[in-house]
Amino acid sequence: MSTALLFGLCGIVLFVLGLYFALTTTEMLRRILAINIMGNGVFMLLIAAAYQHDVSGLPNTDPVPHALVLTGIVVAVSATALALKLVCRAHELAAEQREEGDG
Amino acid sequence: MRSNEDNAGLPPVARLLLAIGMVAIGLVLAWALWSHSETSSSLAAAVMTELPRSGVSNPVTAVLLNFRAFDTMLELAVLLLVAVTVGGLRDPREVSAFAQVKQAASVSPLLQSLARDLVPIMMLTSGYLLWIGAKAPGGAFQAGAVLAAAAVLAHLSGRPWLSNPGDWRIRALLVLGTGAFLVSALALLLVTGTYFRYPPALAGAWILIIETAATLSIAAMLYVTFCAVVPMMPSRR
Numbered sequence: 001m002s003t004a005l006l007f008g009l010c011g012i013v014l015f016v017l018g019l020y021f022a023l024t025t026t027e028m029l030r031r032i033l034a035i036n037i038m039g040n041g042v043f044m045l046l047i048a049a050a051y052q053h054d055v056s057g058l059p060n061t062d063p064v065p066h067a068l069v070l071t072g073i074v075v076a077v078s079a080t081a082l083a084l085k086l087v088c089r090a091h092e093l094a095a096e097q098r099e100e101g102d103g
Numbered sequence: 104m105r106s107n108e109d110n111a112g113l114p115p116v117a118r119l120l121l122a123i124g125m126v127a128i129g130l131v132l133a134w135a136l137w138s139h140s141e142t143s144s145s146l147a148a149a150v151m152t153e154l155p156r157s158g159v160s161n162p163v164t165a166v167l168l169n170f171r172a173f174d175t176m177l178e179l180a181v182l183l184l185v186a187v188t189v190g191g192l193r194d195p196r197e198v199s200a201f202a203q204v205k206q207a208a209s210v211s212p213l214l215q216s217l218a219r220d221l222v223p224i225m226m227l228t229s230g231y232l233l234w235i236g237a238k239a240p241g242g243a244f245q246a247g248a249v250l251a252a253a254a255v256l257a258h259l260s261g262r263p264w265l266s267n268p269g270d271w272r273i274r275a276l277l278v279l280g281t282g283a284f285l286v287s288a289l290a291l292l293l294v295t296g297t298y299f300r301y302p303p304a305l306a307g308a309w310i311l312i313i314e315t316a317a318t319l320s321i322a323a324m325l326y327v328t329f330c331a332v333v334p335m336m337p338s339r340r
Contacts, residue, residue, distance in 0.1 A: 008136045016129040023121060026112040045132075049139065062145040063162035067171060070163065071178045074244050074321065078185040081328040085189045088332055 008048035014041030028087045032080060039076045043069045158306025159237040167242065168310045172299040176284035179317060182324040186277050189331040218260035225253035233318050237307065243314040247321025254326040264326075273323055280320025283313050 018038030022031050050065035113121070150162050150170065157165035167175050229250040236242030254264055265273050287309065288298045295302060301309050 005136065009133055012129055012132045012136065015132070016125045019128070020122060020125045024113055024118055045136070049136070050145075062147040063150050063166050064146045064171075066163045067166035067174075070167065070242075070244055071174055075178055075181050078182050078324065078328070081325075081332065082185045082188055084332050085192050085328070089192050 004048045004051040006048075007051075008045050011041045011044030011046075011048060014038070014044060016041075028083075028090075032083045032087070036076065036080055039072070043072060046072075156303040156306070158301060158303065158308075158310050161236060161238050161240065161242075163240065164236050164242050164310070164314075168313060169299075169301060169306060172284070172288075172313075175317070176281065176288070179280040179284060179320060182321060183277055183281050186324045186327050189328050193331060214260045218256050218262070222253045222257050225249055225256070229253065229318070229322075233314060234311075236314065237311070243317035244321060246314075246318040248325065250318060250322035251325035251329070254322060255329050258326070258330070273327060276319050276323035277327065278320075279323075280317040283316035287313060 015038050018034045018036070018041060021034035022038060025031050025034060046065045046069050050062040147162075150166060153170065154160065154162060154165055157169040159165050159168070229246045232241040232249060233243065233246035234241075236246070257264055291300060292298055
């Protein structure tokens, strides 16, 4: 089993674990984390798939998936930030509504 | 919080079925990866053939800023969208994170001296990463992330780089990355008749300019979102 295959399989395991927890958990923060783990599994799989050997046995890495993953990481970070901000805002609004209900 | 009750959201049977389904998906994916590892489908050869005309010698940078520049422009547009949305979600009544830091004069002296020593080094590192991206791993995203970390460190040590999130300068920085891409695309349309087809002689300088704009834009976006979700400690008094 080659190293790239091992990393690819680890990526698949991360993806499946993340998917399971994203579907089963009901807390938003955990769901955001689970989706991040899913995304990291996909990135790992892509990078592992990019690592290939050509006929002569020399490493011949495909730069296109690397560029895709780099783009993906930035988009994932910003999407996570947006999701966190939305969760913060939802908590604030829920707290305000509770205060109004009490008062 | 009702999290304890909610955690039992799904009945155990459904969870078990879901787990079995997940294992099945994992096995199918693993089988797909296994069978793919025999066949070789790679764009490496195509990239390497075109690399001398791209203006940089790092293939990843060439793909990001030249061959697939449209993707990167859309990515910067996503960053801009996130920054705008996060800004729109700000509660107008809350004391802004920028203003709070000034009240919090109780920042530890250790943190202050750490920030004083580290922030210039981080800015240098960011510039180095941006420059080296043309020939080695590095580039706008790494440089932008390091620059944003420097900004966050300066912010946490009580010396925010900008005192007001609505400042026109930070808005200009946010737009800079996408704007540089759009302007360059339109200029190239006028000059060469095609979007994003850089003339090979000028491609290196062109990519460096766009990458600098992208670095500043990425750093500004990460800093703005950090300020939006930073815990509001002083206002809880």
